Amino acid sequence: MTVLVMNALAAPLVEGRLPAGIEPRYFRHTDELMDLAPEAEIGWFDLHDKGDMAEAIRRAGKLRWLNSIYAGVDGFPLDIMAQRGVTFTNGAGINAITIAEYVVMGMLSIAKGYREVVRAQDRHEWLMDSPGKMELAGSRALLLGYGAIGQKVAHLLRAFDVEVTVVRRTPGEGVLTPDAWRARLGEFDWVILAVPATGETDGMIGAAELAAMKPSATLVNVARGSVVDQPQLVAALAEKRIGAAFLDVTTPEPLPQDHPLWSLPNAHVTMHLSGRAQDRMFQRSVQRFLGNMPRFLAGEPLTHVVDLERGY
Numbered sequence: 001m002t003v004l005v006m007n008a009l010a011a012p013l014v015e016g017r018l019p020a021g022i023e024p025r026y027f028r029h030t031d032e033l034m035d036l037a038p039e040a041e042i043g044w045f046d047l048h049d050k051g052d053m054a055e056a057i058r059r060a061g062k063l064r065w066l067n068s069i070y071a072g073v074d075g076f077p078l079d080i081m082a083q084r085g086v087t088f089t090n091g092a093g094i095n096a097i098t099i100a101e102y103v104v105m106g107m108l109s110i111a112k113g114y115r116e117v118v119r120a121q122d123r124h125e126w127l128m129d130s131p132g133k134m135e136l137a138g139s140r141a142l143l144l145g146y147g148a149i150g151q152k153v154a155h156l157l158r159a160f161d162v163e164v165t166v167v168r169r170t171p172g173e174g175v176l177t178p179d180a181w182r183a184r185l186g187e188f189d190w191v192i193l194a195v196p197a198t199g200e201t202d203g204m205i206g207a208a209e210l211a212a213m214k215p216s217a218t219l220v221n222v223a224r225g226s227v228v229d230q231p232q233l234v235a236a237l238a239e240k241r242i243g244a245a246f247l248d249v250t251t252p253e254p255l256p257q258d259h260p261l262w263s264l265p266n267a268h269v270t271m272h273l274s275g276r277a278q279d280r281m282f283q284r285s286v287q288r289f290l291g292n293m294p295r296f297l298a299g300e301p302l303t304h305v306v307d308l309e310r311g312y
Contacts (some may be wrong), residue, residue, distance in 0.1 A: 036058040042063075044067045066089070149222065201226075243266065
């Protein structure tokens with residue numbers, strides 16, 4: 001029997017659907033996970049605290065396959081998994097639809113000044129003109145990160161007649177290579193970040209990049225707070241050197257109540273809710289997990305495997 005250790009909350013979604021030869025053991029809280037982890041050959045250790053998940057992975061000396069609903073793998077002990085030969089499958093793409101919809105929502109909200117419309121309704125005030133007059137059609141977006149989320153964002157934006165330029169290593173039409181996008185920043189109305197959090201992307205938007213953007217441009221971040229130099233962003237927003245920022249992610253999270261981003265009129269903070277604005281996440285994750293199960297038992301390659309060296 002192959003021991004599977006996973007959260008008891010997912011038990012109703014997998015019971016009766018696991019193949020023969022799998023022995024599920026469910027944890028209901030962190031202490032139970034720590035006790036069960038050393039016996040796990042297959043692990044689905046998801047918790048809210050990635051630090052506790054990392055500790056469980058360290059204890060799981062028999063682990064051969066780790067599955068997670070998380071798309072970002074920052075905070076996981078990738079070096080330990082690589083040393084032990086663990087296959088790591090993540091949640092890349094699970095939330096791509098809802099995150100891409102959030103990007104479009106944010107862009108439309110800023111373009112039309114919708115936040116001011118809502119506030120006018122709260123005041124029972126009938127506006128005589130729109131606080132935002134920008135149309136998405138004909139605007140230009142630079143998209144950094146072309147995984148499942150980036151691809152879905154590009155697909156939706158093109159339906160709005162946004163001219164989308166993608167940053168990726170493979171050259172092509174509508175593509176800028178990683179060594180070329182910084183010199184072109186001033187051409188875009190929207191700079192959208194959907195990159196993984198790695199050493200390469202840490203602080204990729206800093207003072208120089210913000211200075212190169214159009215004064216009217218909006219920075220959209222659905223990646224990680226770490227990819228932006230946040231103090232430099234606060235300064236650029238406060239001094240109105242860029243138009244706005246739509247930030248689903250910040251550093252730290254939760255954002256302290258006295259942080260200036262809360263009060264800046266051109267900062268839109270959405271509390272890392274983009275991936276949660278839907279009710280199909282667990283169903284999609286379980287379906288993917290169960291689809292990989294027979295492949296694992298047969299010794300075949302799994303889908304959505306993390307490159308432990310690259311970190312995504």
